[in-house]
Amino acid sequence: MSQKRKWMTRLLVAVNALVACGLLLLAPESPLAQAIHATGVFGDITLSALIFVGVWALLDTVINDLLPARYVLECALRYRHTIYMLISLGCLSMIFVIVKTQGAAETLAYYGLVAMAAFMVAVMDIRDRMKGYPR
Amino acid sequence: MSALNLLRAVYVFLAILWPTLTFAAASTFGSTFEGVGFTAWMMVVVLSTVAGLTALLNRIGTELNEGSEDGHHLPKLWLFVAANLFGSWLTGLFFFLICEYFDVPDFLEAAAVIGASYVGARLIERTMEGLVDKALDKLSLIFGTAPSRQEYRPSRFRDDDDGGPRPGRF
Numbered sequence: 001m002s003q004k005r006k007w008m009t010r011l012l013v014a015v016n017a018l019v020a021c022g023l024l025l026l027a028p029e030s031p032l033a034q035a036i037h038a039t040g041v042f043g044d045i046t047l048s049a050l051i052f053v054g055v056w057a058l059l060d061t062v063i064n065d066l067l068p069a070r071y072v073l074e075c076a077l078r079y080r081h082t083i084y085m086l087i088s089l090g091c092l093s094m095i096f097v098i099v100k101t102q103g104a105a106e107t108l109a110y111y112g113l114v115a116m117a118a119f120m121v122a123v124m125d126i127r128d129r130m131k132g133y134p135r
Numbered sequence: 136m137s138a139l140n141l142l143r144a145v146y147v148f149l150a151i152l153w154p155t156l157t158f159a160a161a162s163t164f165g166s167t168f169e170g171v172g173f174t175a176w177m178m179v180v181v182l183s184t185v186a187g188l189t190a191l192l193n194r195i196g197t198e199l200n201e202g203s204e205d206g207h208h209l210p211k212l213w214l215f216v217a218a219n220l221f222g223s224w225l226t227g228l229f230f231f232l233i234c235e236y237f238d239v240p241d242f243l244e245a246a247a248v249i250g251a252s253y254v255g256a257r258l259i260e261r262t263m264e265g266l267v268d269k270a271l272d273k274l275s276l277i278f279g280t281a282p283s284r285q286e287y288r289p290s291r292f293r294d295d296d297d298g299g300p301r302p303g304r305f
Binding site: 039040042043045046078079081082085086088089092093095096097099100101115119122123126129130 | 171172174175178179181182185186188189192193195196199200240241242243244245246248249
């Protein structure tokens with residue numbers, strides 16, 4: 001995968017994770033949002049954590065990929081795989097909660113796709129580092 | 136029997152025990168799990184798998200962060216992956232059973248499954264390293280020759296390590 005495609009994939013995953021959170025916050029009457037908010041404070045904590053890692057991934061892409069090379073966010077670069085795995089786990093836990101409360105697995109393709117894409121990005125990042133490819 | 140085959144036998148034994156114990160636990164808990172659908176069970180497996188793979192990627196990332204330019208020092212990567220996944224499934228399922236029994240809130244349950252799977256993967260990874268060392272030591276006592284343990288050892292236990300503190304280690 002070319003460099004351009006790599007950072008675009010990372011940007012898309014980060015933005016999609018934030019959009020998924022934004023949809024829950026901006027449309028509280030939706031069944032998904034109601035299922036999340038019905039779980040109480042733990043739902044808000046998970047949503048906040050997902051927003052945090054989404055913003056972190058966005059900063060990573062903007063600073064390390066888009067800005068000139070003299071701007072480097074070293075910790076984001078070193079733990080990029082962890083951040084994207086956290087995004088994946090956050091989306092999967094939302095699916096888990098909604099499946100348990102509503103049993104509506106077919107409505108969750110969006111979260112599933114974001115989780116899968118984030119997982120692929122993390123694996124790809126580690127693979128690139130192992131093979132010494134440019135990131 | 137080589138050390139690796141011994142380890143394989145131990146893991147196969149544990150793997151055979153695991154579903155039996157899970158079934159017994161599920162039967163004992165009775166009606167607690169009647170409300171849990173097939174999709175929820177599948178999600179537990181997926182959560183545990185991804186958490187275990189996170190532990191694996193973190194381990195490889197730590198090896199890479201330590202500065203080994205030629206990649207990681209995990210020669211039997213498939214064994215390492217299998218151990219991580221086994222540990223994560225075991226502990227993830229166990230914590231799911233406990234959370235269901237005590238009717239823990241759903242997000243807390245998901246967090247517990249993820250955290251337990253991660254910790255379980257790391258624990259079994261450490262245990263595996265210890266087991267390999269012990270098995271090799273015993274074999275060297277029995278046969279009088281020390282098999283090459285360098286092959287099975289991750290970088291932090293390698294013989295060329297000076298033993299001093301290393302940056303970035305937990």
